[in-house]
Amino acid sequence: MRGVLFALAALAALSSPALAQEPPKNVVLVTIDGLRWEELFRGADPDLVRDAETRARYVDVPDRAQALAPFLLGFAQTGALIGNRDAGSCALVSNDFWFSYPGYAEMLGGRPNPRVRYNAAIQNDDVTVLERLIRRPEFADQVRVFAEWNAVPAIVNTERSGIPVSLPPDYEAPHDPQVMTAAREVLADLPRVTWINLGGTDTNAHAGRYPDYLASASAADAFLSELWTSIETNPRTAGRTTLIVTTDHGRGASARNRWRGHGSGRWRGIVVPGLRHVGSDAVWIAARGPGIGGGSYGMENCATVSQVAATMLRSIDLDEERQSDMAPALDVFATAP
Ligand SMILES: [Zn+2]
Numbered sequence: 001m002r003g004v005l006f007a008l009a010a011l012a013a014l015s016s017p018a019l020a021q022e023p024p025k026n027v028v029l030v031t032i033d034g035l036r037w038e039e040l041f042r043g044a045d046p047d048l049v050r051d052a053e054t055r056a057r058y059v060d061v062p063d064r065a066q067a068l069a070p071f072l073l074g075f076a077q078t079g080a081l082i083g084n085r086d087a088g089s090c091a092l093v094s095n096d097f098w099f100s101y102p103g104y105a106e107m108l109g110g111r112p113n114p115r116v117r118y119n120a121a122i123q124n125d126d127v128t129v130l131e132r133l134i135r136r137p138e139f140a141d142q143v144r145v146f147a148e149w150n151a152v153p154a155i156v157n158t159e160r161s162g163i164p165v166s167l168p169p170d171y172e173a174p175h176d177p178q179v180m181t182a183a184r185e186v187l188a189d190l191p192r193v194t195w196i197n198l199g200g201t202d203t204n205a206h207a208g209r210y211p212d213y214l215a216s217a218s219a220a221d222a223f224l225s226e227l228w229t230s231i232e233t234n235p236r237t238a239g240r241t242t243l244i245v246t247t248d249h250g251r252g253a254s255a256r257n258r259w260r261g262h263g264s265g266r267w268r269g270i271v272v273p274g275l276r277h278v279g280s281d282a283v284w285i286a287a288r289g290p291g292i293g294g295g296s297y298g299m300e301n302c303a304t305v306s307q308v309a310a311t312m313l314r315s316i317d318l319d320e321e322r323q324s325d326m327a328p329a330l331d332v333f334a335t336a337p
Pocket of ligand 1: 033034099100202248
């Protein structure tokens with residue numbers, strides 16, 4: 001009997017040699033917490049920069065946006081880049097809260113979860129796309145998360161899902177450099193599904209440190225470039241890996257320092273106007289990888305971060321894991337992935 005099975009397996013392998021030899025597809029999601037679309041597409045806001053060093057680096061330059069995040073901006077040519085409202089492109093979070101946990105729950109669940117109305121590290125009752133994947137035998141050891149925020153194990157419900165989450169070993173020191181160091185260690189043997197959660201941008205914004213917020217955005221952009229070079233120079237992942245980059249919320253406008261905060265002001269079912277940061281539901285979404293190009297979303301048909309989950313699935317040819325209540329994949333696949 002065993003001999004027959006071996007013979008059948010050998011025959012199956014012979015009849016589809018391409019399938020047997022092709023390495024599988026991979027997806028990497030990188031989130032840059034609370035990085036405003038305003039900085040990504042316009043660069044540093046001159047009204048918020050006071051010190052000479054920051055002015056020289058980010059303001060008194062030929063192209064402010066290019067000075068801040070040149071790699072990410074390049075997605076407009078090499079993939080898809082959605083959310084530049086100055087050009088009529090729109091991306092939104094569709095949850096009611098406009099802060100982190102609801103944003104990540106929506107992004108990974110494929111729909112807003114109205115029960116998530118807090119940032120506390122309470123186990124997510126929703127099943128994320130990461131958990132749907134790790135339940136599949138071929139992904140059992142192929143889903144990894146590198147997170148700067150200690151609520152992330154709860155967001156992916158590590159207790160239930162078993163998804164390994166690496167956190168900064170020294171939580172008192174800046175988190176992003178530690179997250180990048182940990183992620184670099186797996187670059188040579190990239191898991192099939194990886195989420196890298198960066199957040200110096202949000203921490204520095206809340207603290208009102210605009211130069212540090214800009215520096216965190218620049219560092220994230222440099223890391224993305226390094227990550228992509230590593231992916232594209234490794235024969236196992238080159239041409240077979242999709243990189244999706246987005247954020248969990250926007251921030252308020254520059255006037256009266258509202259840029260520091262974010263949130264809809266919704267609290268216990270009512271909106272508290274003083275807590276509301278208008279426009280912090282506005283985000284951006286970037287993707288590049290096999291078949292990705294275009295992505296036309298205007299102000300009347302905004303893309304949402306809900307669509308990230310199904311986009312991740314499509315990029316690794318696993319549409320079948322998309323549940324009926326999940327938002328559809330972003331319309332960014334110019335050709336089949
Ligand atoms: Zn956040």
